[in-house]
Amino acid sequence: MSGAPHYPFPPARAYRLNRCLYAIKSDSTFCARFLADPHAAGAEMDLSEAERAALSPLDRDALVRLGGHPYLVFMADLRLRMARDPAALEYF
């Protein structure tokens, strides 16, 4: 196991990527746009080709490697799954 932290300082170069993950997680209208057209939504967020490719289909390892904050990657993924198939979930 490497000594690198699980939650490193989010590198400034990944600000736009993290902003996109944050919008998927926390902005339901952006999340809907992303589901409808991930590439266009990524372009709207000014993402690079590599960042857009890592988002669709969502590739956790690639996103973290690009500087995505692991928690944002996790929750963006969970939100997309919740939005795609809400009937698969049990609500308490």
Next chain:
Amino acid sequence: MLVGAFACAHTPQLLIRPPTEDRDLVLRVHTAFARVKERLAALRPDVIAIIAGDHIEAFFLDAVPALAVYVGTECAGTFGPYRYRLPIHEPLARAILEQGVERGFDLLYTQAARLDYAFYVPLHFTMPEPAVPVVPLHVNVYLPPQPTPRRCHEWGAALGEMLRARPERVVLMASGGMSHFPGTDRYASPDVDYDRQLLDRLQGGRGRELAALTGEELDKTGNVELRTWITLLGAVGDARAQVYCYEPSWHHGNAVVEWPL
């Protein structure tokens, strides 16, 4: 006065269960939450001061506070289909902010920040009836550099002193923990042994020792959120923890704990 202290897991799968989660385990955690709710009914708090780490919901990378106090008239947020709105106990929130700053804690305050599910999930399950107002207290757990465990403990000690001097009956609740690694390659390997060892120490009234943990150790063991517990431990001193449940799932050490005061 400070009349009660609790720590509750808040993992979203307890509120919205995907098929990947063991339903019986989730229900056992709910049973522990129900015990907390009963205890709250008996303790008759006027207000619940809830310490949680905003999960990059109110505070994105545009501005990252270490410690924050919510001082609006109310706080609100959403998670999936859940829409929640809770009144804030303004006099207590302002007292914590003003006295906290007076004591040397450079607190951020907000009158409008969105309330993350980390605050909401324990309250969804444990809020007594009729509901009482809250004071949300944020501790940065996910965006390095986070406040040190020692600083969290000092803030909690100050909170404890302030709350004991207040006329309201206050319950302090820490939300979060225990070991989990969301979004990392260790997601499926929570450090259950570490959690059990910590719970042993807490049951023995040795919570003070957690102030000496390092941020590195918390990260390594999937316990970055333990900062909310350590804050609470500053307030409860040497009280012994009573563990209502420790239910490790395949990815998360779900704990519900009371410190009877």
